[in-house]
Amino acid sequence: MFLRLRSALRSPSARRRRPLANNGPAAMVEILSQRTLLSGVTALAAETHAPTGIRLAGNTVKENQPVGAKVGELSGVDSDIGDTFAFKLVAGDGGVDNDSFKISGNQLLASKSFDFEAKSIYSIRVDVVDSQGHHFQKAFQIKIVNVNEGPLVDKFAAPVVYKEKAPPVPIAGDAELKDVDSPNFEGGKLAVRISANASPGDELSIRNDAAGPGHVGLDGDKVISGGVVIGNWSGGKQGSPLVITFNADATPERVRDLLRAVSFSNKSPNPNVAPRTIEVKIGDGDGAVTLISKQVGVQAVNDPPVISPLGPPLNYVKGAPPIPVTLEATVDDVDSPNFAGGKLKVGVLENFSPSDRIEIRNQEPGPGSVATKDGNVTFGGVVIGTVVGGDGANPLVITFNERADKVVVQAVLRDITFRTSADTTSTAPRTIGAVLEDGDGGTSLISKRTINIVTPPPT
Secondary structure (H helix, E strand, O other): OOEEEEEEOOOHHHEEEEEOOOOOOOOEEEEEOOOOEEEEEEEOOOOOOOOOEEEEEOOEEEOOOOOOOEEEEEEEEOOOOOOOEEEEEOOOOOOOOHHHEEEEOOEEEEOOOOOOOOOOEEEEEEEEEEOOOOEEEEEEEEEEEOOOOOOEEEOOOOOEEEEOOOOOEEOOOOOEEEOOOOOOOOOOEEEEEEEEOOOOOEEEEEOOOOOOOOOEEEEOOEEEEOOEEEEEEEEOEOOOOEEEEEOOOOOHHHHHHHHHHEEEEEOOOOOOOOOEEEEEEEEOOOOOEEEEEEEEEEEOOOOOOEEOOOOOOEEEEOOOOOEEOOOOOOEEOOOOOOOOOOEEEEEEEEOOOOOOEEEEOOOOOOOOOEEEEOOEEEEOOEEEEEEEOOEOOOOEEEEEOOOOOHHHHHHHHHOEEEEOOOOOOOOOOEEEEEEEEOOOOOEOOOEEEEEEEEOOOOO
């Protein structure tokens, strides 16, 4: 700040000259006597200056950064010490890309995520205003820094369901894969694992198609895509991940075809139906890895029950007591915890006689005993179903309730007998057949046994 002194003397005689202390004749100072009156001091306003420049500390930002990523810090250039500044983006020369950025305080921020391959240099124009309202504008170039980008996978999430006993199903048969900065995936890997609900019988595999464009095949541990070996594979069974390690011939297009060929299956006769989460990692060999995942549904198919062969041929003497015909038979069903609503049917399939009888033998009461009373069938004294038929051409039919599991059903099957009267005229061998329905829609194959009818010797 500059000061101007304004003095007023009351009379001309109020001024006089006094020699300096060294009494030099040429050195005189003009002083005001004690009668000098300082009439006033006038303060002039400080002289201010407009900003002369703008500095940007940092003018680069990596591609693929999120919105709001910091680019740099702005500062004003001004000869006025301690002045303050405000910044904004303005239209004008060099401001063509202003919309891609924003300013918060003195920070220049990205208002989008940048793609180096699409555009690598942006131009903005910045205005600075100081505390006195003086402006200055300057254009800047912002450079986008290229980074290695992982493979980009699309059309991967489409629903997939594996049906029990079906061939392996591709997990992403229509997937697309691109990599903008890796011409090949040499040294990279495709790793596939079941990250949730992995179950016994699960397998990850590569569909082995004929060689040719778009087709993937296997030759030992070698993976062939489009007729070219692109790497080696391992794993995929007993809970281990499926891993393919790539060579220099693994182009993005060939890796895409391989991804489409990765398949899921389950070899269990009674698979867990919880959806599997399949996780896929694709490394491009240059340090970038893409991680994607999806769910694969599992649809169980009801497996029919199985009755073992009833046994070798038996001889039965007409008129003798009933003989067990299914004593060694076994019953199995891998996916039916009980046979509620199911039926066991046993009858004479060939050469029946009106006097033939198929019956349930009443055992002595006790644990595991089988008996019938008033049309009910019991096991260990507990009703497990009902029974009808068994005479002549009518098969014996036992209808089970929810208490009949496969142990109970097997015990009932083993307790079935055959007899025929001494008066029957037919001595043709009888073919006895048994078939089991599980109540869930599954029906066993017919198990058979031959009964040879023997005429008793004359008495």
